[in-house]
Amino acid sequence: LNLENELRIALDKGQFHVVYQPIVGAESGTLAGIEALLRWNHPRRGLLYPADFMEVAQQSGLIVRMDEYTLAAACRQMKGWKDGLGWNVPVSVNLCLHPEWRGRLADKVSELLAASGLHADQLVVEFTENRVFQNLDETLHILKSLRLLGVRILLDDFGTGFSSFTHLKKLPIDGLKIDRTFVKDIPHGLKDSAITASTVTLAKQLHMRVVAEGVETEEQLQYLKQIGCGEIQGYIVSKPETAGVIASRFR
Ligand code: G
Ligand code: G
Numbered sequence: 001l002n003l004e005n006e007l008r009i010a011l012d013k014g015q016f017h018v019v020y021q022p023i024v025g026a027e028s029g030t031l032a033g034i035e036a037l038l039r040w041n042h043p044r045r046g047l048l049y050p051a052d053f054m055e056v057a058q059q060s061g062l063i064v065r066m067d068e069y070t071l072a073a074a075c076r077q078m079k080g081w082k083d084g085l086g087w088n089v090p091v092s093v094n095l096c097l098h099p100e101w102r103g104r105l106a107d108k109v110s111e112l113l114a115a116s117g118l119h120a121d122q123l124v125v126e127f128t129e130n131r132v133f134q135n136l137d138e139t140l141h142i143l144k145s146l147r148l149l150g151v152r153i154l155l156d157d158f159g160t161g162f163s164s165f166t167h168l169k170k171l172p173i174d175g176l177k178i179d180r181t182f183v184k185d186i187p188h189g190l191k192d193s194a195i196t197a198s199t200v201t202l203a204k205q206l207h208m209r210v211v212a213e214g215v216e217t218e219e220q221l222q223y224l225k226q227i228g229c230g231e232i233q234g235y236i237v238s239k240p241e242t243a244g245v246i247a248s249r250f251r
């Protein structure tokens with residue numbers, strides 16, 4: 001069985017689940033958001049991460065069904081947190097802006113939000129500048145339709161893709177996530193520190209949120225506070241966990 005067929009079966013048999021990683025204020029440490037991350041419980045190979053299957057998922061187009069699954073699960077969970085704990089924390093979902101979503105994504109999103117009785121501004125879509133991100137006009141169209149609903153948009157892995165500045169200029173973006181590869185070597189790596197600090201300044205001047213990803217050490221956190229980075233995410237706060245663990249940790 002090849003991976004594509006295994007993915008198809010996994011979708012039909014419900015072998016996926018979603019884990020959640022908090023995003024907190026760099027200074028306050030309080031919950032600023034929660035990112036939903038997809039996991040595959042493979043019957044033979046055990047727990048698989050997106051890196052293990054995203055390539056095939058994108059090439060085959062199955063990513064659209066997988067993203068729909070994550071989106072629905074995240075909306076259900078948001079409703080659960082709201083009803084159970086009174087939380088109104090924005091939840092981020094990573095979406096692949098696949099051409100197959102054209103004219104369909106905003107309808108799907110508003111349907112899921114309505115079914116959960118949620119406001120659109122509680123949902124955040126994270127997207128990356130990857131291979132599928134070929135056509136700027138198409139991407140603009142999809143993002144505009146989400147923005148029109150009131151959904152917030154974050155540009156993930158900022159700085160690692162192609163023509164990031166053109167995207168910043170042309171697309172409706174509410175915030176940037178500084179990629180983990182830059183955060184890893186701050187404050188000692190001079191290039192990484194310069195890139196991180198400049199990105200924070202850039203986000204501020206564009207009136208955008210800025211989230212540093214992959215923060216693991218106190219030293220990294222101190223530097224991020226010093227340069228005025230608004231929000232952080234990473235093992236220093238929490239690994240991705242089940243919804244129940246996140247609830248017990250932050251309530
Ligand atoms: O924590 P983890 O290894 O799962 O995340 C790796 C990356 O995989 C994320 O940054 C994100 O870009 C991607 N990812 C995680 N979950 C999803 C999902 O449900 N859909 C899409 N398209 N990408 C995801
Ligand atoms: O593609 P995206 O950047 O959204 O995915 C984040 C990935 O990084 C996920 O795989 C997540 O599990 C992982 N991750 C999150 N926080 C940390 C961290 O502090 N350190 C490391 N090494 N990985 C992290």
Ligand code: NA
Nearest residue numbers: 035094126156
């Ligand atoms: Na992400």
Ligand code: MN
Nearest residue numbers: 156157177213
């Ligand atoms: Mn990222």
